[in-house]
Amino acid sequence: MFQHSLNCYSTLRRLALVVLWSISCSSSNAADLFDAGTIDQLIKNNQLILALEKVDQWLDLQPNAAVPLFLKARILTTDGKSDQAVTIYEKLIAVEPDLPEAYNNLGLIYAAGGNLEKATKYFQLGLQTNPTYATLYQNLSTLYAARAISAYRKALLGTEADESSGDSRTLDLLPLDMLGKR
Template sequence: MNSRVARQPMNRLHPSPRIRLSAVLLACGLWLAQPALADEYAEVQRLHGAGQTSEALARADKYIAAHPADPQMRFIKANLLSASKRPAEAEALLLQMTRETPELAEPWNNLAVLHAAQGQLDVALTELQTALRLNPGYATALENLGDVQARLAAQAYQRARQLDGGNKRLPPKIDALRGLLDAPPKPGG
């Protein structure tokens, strides 16, 4: 899947190797931070990038304890948890964010990426539709929606082939979608 996560460009979410990262939230203008706060975000990201994820999570937790209303660091923490292969914790934090900051589309997008990676495509579809209701111009969510729909189409074609193995129209469709879904991500994505 070519799904992109709204987050700082640090590394790819796992378990799906196809997940690409989107632009930095600060560049998107979601939260305007004071320089000291931006430095704290950068430091947590630096720690993670240096392979010190435990330290990054501890620093994020300390920051969140002092600034519980700041969604930016909670969002960063959710991405750290995802990158640390702790999707259940990331999901819980993102769900909490959807309740506390319902106007933000990014937590819905990232929930969708987590669910799509787990094969829960119907759930991911609903979450992406929510993200797009909140922000119709959210290109990352639109791309992820296309990826989820392509995976759902591939599943439907595979099921149709199981039911009607002689249908000559299905193999080219399946091959085309397989090529699309297996294509390597584009650099800078």
């Protein structure tokens, strides 16, 4: 009886080790299975459904990995699903708080929606993660210019001006190849 219990315990232990090993292998090799560059190219070619399928498969293996979260948020933004993209960017920031690209792209979504205060907040938070990140400074200065033009128009004309139309420069989502380049 005791020997049988030992054999069962030993078998269960080996099985548990095999399961743990296979899980760790699948997680560590997920980046090898999914090529971020290929997915990024699908996004650039507007093949968003295929790109989203690949990213979702990647996230099934690594639900908190920064690269697939970043890609998914970009896909959703490109597809006009800004509310869903905001949720993903917020998750990305929770997982990887030192990634200025996430703050930048989240700020861009808010700026595009006309919420310049929130956009400013996220650009400033991004600069706290990396004070030398030029894209954030550029986007923040564009925002400040738009707000200044709006305030000037309001003072000059005595009417409420649309802040989102104050500057002709545009703000763009950062592509994948900018991720991690500071």
